[in-house]
Amino acid sequence: MKDPEFWHNKWASNKIGFHLNEVNPLLIEYWNKTQPALTDRVFVPLCGKTEDLVWLAQRHESVQGVELSQIAVRSFFAEHFYTPTVIPVNGQHELYQFDELSIYTGDFFTAPLEQVDIVYDRAALIALPETMRQAYVERLLSLLTAGGRILLVTLDYCQHEMAGPPFSVSSLEVERLFKEHKVTQLHRDEADETHPKIYKKGLSRFAEEVWLIET
Structure with a gap:
């Protein structure tokens, strides 16, 4: 990962406005679009301490995450009163395991991740600058089994109006990054003038989008 200190500093100073204290409503609404089965192995890249991990672990036998911090x-484990087994891995990572959950600490690009059937990306692609997105997507796709699916959440706004992260990833970019696969837009929520990104940040537009990628 480029500039890992940026994210380490965010967590160390508790400046984590990107963290949701509840399960993402978009996950609840659209997860079934991936046609999930109990035995499907799920991966959450750049997972932070999201509540989505618990929701997914209640529905799947294996949920894997990776997080730099x-x-x-x-x-995450302390707040849920889970006591994980912690295993050092190849000198660069640690693996935290508890029941259905396995979370690697360290760089997404070097973590020894296992093959999975479904990926849930709410905050990974939009956390990366444009120069890293192609490599991220290639690694992500390499982890998917045949017939794998991705539920992807992105943001769309005029990038020059606000510095990321989170960055804007347009529909054209999503289609380009996954051009070899079936891309379906499931949802687009266009913000009105009452949204904080509009009236506080002065953005001309701001939208949250949900995509289903089928490989």
């Missing part, structure tokens, strides 16, 4: 991973 050890603070985030330790906080």
